[in-house]
Amino acid sequence: MSSSSFEFAVQATDKTTHARWGVFSTPHGQISIPNFMPVGTHATVKALTVEQLEQLGVDVLLANAYHLYLRPGTALIAKAGGLHDFMNWQRPILTDSGGFQIFSLADTLKLDDDGVSFASIIDGSRHRWTPEDNMRIQNELGADIIMQLDECPPYPAEHGQVATAVRRSADWARRCRLAQTDSRQALFAINQGGVYNDLRQESIQRLLEIDATGAGFEGFGIGGYSVGEPHEVMIDSLAGVADALPADRPRYLMGVGNPTSLLRSIALGVDLFDCVLPTRTARMGSVFSSEGRLNLRNARFADDLNPLDPQCSCPTCAKYSRAYLRHLIMSREILSSVLLSIHNLHYLLELMRQARIAISEARFSSFLSDWENSPAVDDF
RNA sequence: UCCUCGGUAGCUCAAUAGGCAGAGCAAUCGGCUGUUAACCGAUUUGUUGUAGGUUCGAGUCCUACCCGGGGAG
Numbered sequence: 001m002s003s004s005s006f007e008f009a010v011q012a013t014d015k016t017t018h019a020r021w022g023v024f025s026t027p028h029g030q031i032s033i034p035n036f037m038p039v040g041t042h043a044t045v046k047a048l049t050v051e052q053l054e055q056l057g058v059d060v061l062l063a064n065a066y067h068l069y070l071r072p073g074t075a076l077i078a079k080a081g082g083l084h085d086f087m088n089w090q091r092p093i094l095t096d097s098g099g100f101q102i103f104s105l106a107d108t109l110k111l112d113d114d115g116v117s118f119a120s121i122i123d124g125s126r127h128r129w130t131p132e133d134n135m136r137i138q139n140e141l142g143a144d145i146i147m148q149l150d151e152c153p154p155y156p157a158e159h160g161q162v163a164t165a166v167r168r169s170a171d172w173a174r175r176c177r178l179a180q181t182d183s184r185q186a187l188f189a190i191n192q193g194g195v196y197n198d199l200r201q202e203s204i205q206r207l208l209e210i211d212a213t214g215a216g217f218e219g220f221g222i223g224g225y226s227v228g229e230p231h232e233v234m235i236d237s238l239a240g241v242a243d244a245l246p247a248d249r250p251r252y253l254m255g256v257g258n259p260t261s262l263l264r265s266i267a268l269g270v271d272l273f274d275c276v277l278p279t280r281t282a283r284m285g286s287v288f289s290s291e292g293r294l295n296l297r298n299a300r301f302a303d304d305l306n307p308l309d310p311q312c313s314c315p316t317c318a319k320y321s322r323a324y325l326r327h328l329i330m331s332r333e334i335l336s337s338v339l340l341s342i343h344n345l346h347y348l349l350e351l352m353r354q355a356r357i358a359i360s361e362a363r364f365s366s367f368l369s370d371w372e373n374s375p376a377v378d379d380f
Numbered sequence: 381u382c383c384u385c386g387g388u389a390g391c392u393c394a395a396u397a398g399g400c401a402g403a404g405c406a407a408u409c410g411g412c413u414g415u416u417a418a419c420c421g422a423u424u425u426g427u428u429g430u431a432g433g434u435u436c437g438a439g440u441c442c443u444a445c446c447c448g449g450g451g452a453g
Binding site: 037039040041042046047062064067094096097098099100101103104105108121122147150152190221223224225226227228252253254255256257258261273274275276277278279280281283284286295297298299329332333334336337 | 407408409410411412413414415416417418419420
């Protein structure tokens with residue numbers, strides 16, 4: 001570890017799986033692991049106030065450097081005192097570099113070994129980032145954890161294309177590490193390699209070589225999954241990745257958010273997750289539940305006066321019926337986004353709490369098998 | 381009573397000169413995974429007011445009637 005501002009303590013490791021329970025300490029507080037980070041791309045988790053996020057027990061939020069750089073601009077956020085003050089969230093924040101946008105907004109970007117050029121999706125203006133530029137931008141944003149600039153290839157992608165992304169991302173990790181010197185910010189490198197096991201391992205080796213030069217990474221992201229490959233393919237591939245990353249640093253599986261994937265990944269040794277799934281699908285009327293995914297738009301809920309999920313302890317389930325929530329969705333009332341986002345985030349956060357307890361009590365395996373046999377398990 | 385305009389999907393409306401009746405919304409269902417997403421996609425519904433007529437062919441032209449809006453008296 002290159003800085004004393006950050007400390008990672010694994011308090012228990014499951015005996016039969018690779019699940020870990022612990023704490024990652026940052027300047028803005030502790031992050032328990034395993035944990036889920038709600039996504040707040042534009043410095044807001046859509047539809048929710050920071051007070052609601054605090055009440056949900058959120059440890060850490062994710063924001064996006066690409067989008068915030070374009071609007072409102074990093075200068076304003078720096079002037080406000082950084083992201084924490086700007087958005088009034090005093091707990092940990094992680095910013096994503098914009099690497100995923102290199103994938104998801106490929107039409108507007110051009111990549112080369114030295115960096116990325118792109119046209120603003122807001123006004124078409126031209127921009128260019130090197131890894132060093134990206135570190136400066138994320139430094140101005142001031143998150144506790146920042147991600148290296150990386151290249152996230154699509155799926156499917158040719159071996160050669162993914163290999164290029166692996167090598168480029170590793171070189172950018174090196175440059176980000178050299179450029180990032182603020183001890184208040186942890187830098188996470190990102191593993192790539194798609195579904196090619198040899199490239200995943202090559203990526204890890206390249207990152208560990210940089211790590212071994214003295215200026216280590218405070219954690220590791222695992223990127224390039226959940227971009228369209230079948231779930232089983234991801235889990236099979238991930239099995240050889242999480243375990244190969246250093247045990248003394250947190251492992252963050254980027255962009256994965258369905259409940260079963262979270263638990264299976266935790267069993268493989270993953271500590272952190274983020275995903276738009278709970279909040280996006282909530283806004284669209286779809287919810288996690290002890291009965292599995294429910295689409296509240298379905299007509300069968302029209303006169304269902306039962307709680308959303310009778311087994312859920314969230315504020316939404318405590319007070320509102322399925323029929324009322326469906327009415328809000330069908331009427332396009334913005335309250336539906338609020339109430340269902342609260343429910344879905346609570347669901348994943350509670351799942352993570354239960355996983356932590358299970359690991360700490362050395363019974364994660366049975367916890368996982370109970371899940372696999374429950375109606376809540378996701379359909380794949 | 382007369383004149384006039386109109387009647388097409390649950391709703392609002394399209395449909396060249398007669399030539400396979402179709403859009404939006406609604407409804408029903410599906411999708412969403414480091415957010416360009418209060419989004420995207422699929423599907424369903426018709427005695428074209430009624431009864432006749434002309435025509436190879438009528439939502440469209442002709443006749444009568446029914447219903448509604450407007451106007452005149």
